[in-house]
Structure formats: structure tokens, C-alpha cells
Amino acid sequence: EVQLVESGGGLVQPGRSLRLSCAASGFTFDNYAMHWVRRAPGKGLEWVSGISWNSGGIGYADSVKGRFTISRDNAKNSLYLQMDSLRAEDTALYYCAKADCSGASCYSVYWGQGTLVTVSS
Amino acid sequence: DIQMTQSPSSLSASVGDRVTITCRASQGISNYLAWFQQKPGKAPKSLIYAASSLQSGVPSKFSGSGSGTDFTLTISSLQPEDFATYYCQQYNSYPHTFGQGTKLEIK
Numbered sequence: 001e002v003q004l005v006e007s008g009g010g011l012v013q014p015g016r017s018l019r020l021s022c023a024a025s026g027f028t029f030d031n032y033a034m035h036w037v038r039r040a041p042g043k044g045l046e047w048v049s050g051i052s053w054n055s056g057g058i059g060y061a062d063s064v065k066g067r068f069t070i071s072r073d074n075a076k077n078s079l080y081l082q083m084d085s086l087r088a089e090d091t092a093l094y095y096c097a098k099a100d101c102s103g104a105s106c107y108s109v110y111w112g113q114g115t116l117v118t119v120s121s
Numbered sequence: 122d123i124q125m126t127q128s129p130s131s132l133s134a135s136v137g138d139r140v141t142i143t144c145r146a147s148q149g150i151s152n153y154l155a156w157f158q159q160k161p162g163k164a165p166k167s168l169i170y171a172a173s174s175l176q177s178g179v180p181s182k183f184s185g186s187g188s189g190t191d192f193t194l195t196i197s198s199l200q201p202e203d204f205a206t207y208y209c210q211q212y213n214s215y216p217h218t219f220g221q222g223t224k225l226e227i228k
Contacts, residue, residue, distance in 0.1 A: 035217070037165075044222040045157070045165060045208050050215060059215025062122060095164060107155040107212045109176070111164040 002026040002110045009115030022079040022096030030074035033099035033106045038092035053102035086119045127220025133228040144192045144209035153213035160205045
């Protein structure tokens with residue numbers, strides 16, 4: 001059974017950093033691309049970032065480009081999102097998602113339950 | 122970036138009804154279009170991929186169609202558990218943009 005467990009969320013002040021992690025199990029992690037998606041309070045889903053199976057293909061939403069960095073450690077079956085220069089508008093529930101294939105043009109099949117990030121002074 | 126315009130933003134319907142949600146891409150995306158369902162307090166659930174392929178385990182009352190820039194999600198014979206928010210998403214190229222969502226409510 002595919003399991004994705006996010007961690008690392010919390011309350012952080014504007015301008016500070018936070019690192020999210022996603023522990024994956026139940027599938028061959030290094031065969032699949034992975035994504036981060038968020039949902040801000042009262043808003044819809046927003047795709048944040050994606051990474052191919054070997055980290056060779058990476059993409060970001062314009063709203064986070066230059067501030068967030070996605071990475072993965074295939075040896076540890078883990079996905080990460082380093083979030084720097086956080087803003088109030090980054091407040092959201094952040095989901096980790098497993099793609100259906102290994103590259104960029106892959107959709108999210110399975111989702112974790114999310115980790116909450118609150119950016120406030 | 123590719124913009125996804127979803128309509129309507131909200132929809133009221135009755136149990137047993139058939140409803141259609143549309144999604145338009147700002148440029149051609151072939152069939153790289155997925156549909157998701159999200160209920161309050163739950164993670165999104167994949168329904169349709171490649172515009173018209175049904176995700177394993179999803180009932181056949183859900184169907185998708187379209188190619189290029191115009192897509193639809195149809196839900197037949199609505200049941201109480203189908204009332205939720207639905208999103209389209211293009212995954213043709215980064216960034217993988219979502220539509221703004223359609224909240225399906227009971228009339």
C-alpha cells in the first residue's frame with residue numbers, strides 16, 4: 001500500500017525558513033516523479049513543485065520560484081521542500097504526491113494527508 | 122505558463138442528476154489533463170487522467186472527455202458522497218496548473 005507521510009510544518013515568522021519532508025513507502029520510490037501541492041485557507045489547490053525520478057527535471061510555480069527548493073533522497077525514500085523567505089501567503093496545507101510515471105509530464109496519483117504551514121508574526 | 126479556466130465555480134444539483142464541469146486551457150495540452158475530487162478535511166483523490174481514462178477503483182459514473190484546450194468532467198446519477206469540490210489540472214508542462222475548482226453542492 002502506498003503511504004506518504006509529510007512532516008516539518010509549523011508556525012514560522014515571515015522571512016524565515018522551513019523544511020518539509022515526505023516519507024514514502026509501499027512503492028519503488030526511485031521509479032516515480034514526486035510533487036508538492038498546497039491548499040491555502042479558503043482557496044483552491046495550487047501546484048508548488050515537481051521533481052523527476054533522478055532529480056534531472058524540476059519545476060516550480062511562479063509564486064515560489066527562487067524561494068523554494070525541491071529535492072529527493074532515493075536512498076532514504078524521501079522527498080523534501082526547502083522553503084526560504086516565507087511570506088504570509090505561503091500559509092497552507094502542503095501535500096506530498098506520488099506521480100504516475102518518472103518524468104515531468106506525470107500526474108499525481110496518490111496524496112499524503114498534508115502538513116500545515118502557518119507564516120505569521 | 123498555461124492557465125486553466127474551470128467553470129462553473131459552483132454548482133447546485135440534486136441526487137440523481139447528471140452534471141458537467143468544463144475546463145479550458147490557455148494553450149493546447151494534448152490530453153495531459155487530470156481531474157481530482159476533494160472533500161473537506163481530506164486529501165485530493167484522483168478520478169481521471171489522460172483526459173478520459175478512469176483511475177483504478179473510481180466508479181464509471183465519472184467520465185472525462187476532450188483534447189487540446191477544451192475538456193469536460195461528467196458525473197452521472199449524483200449520490201450524496203459525490204458532493205465535493207472538483208479540480209482539473211494540466212500536466213503537459215511545468216508548472217502543472219490547476220483550475221480554480223468547482224464546488225458541487227446539494228440543491
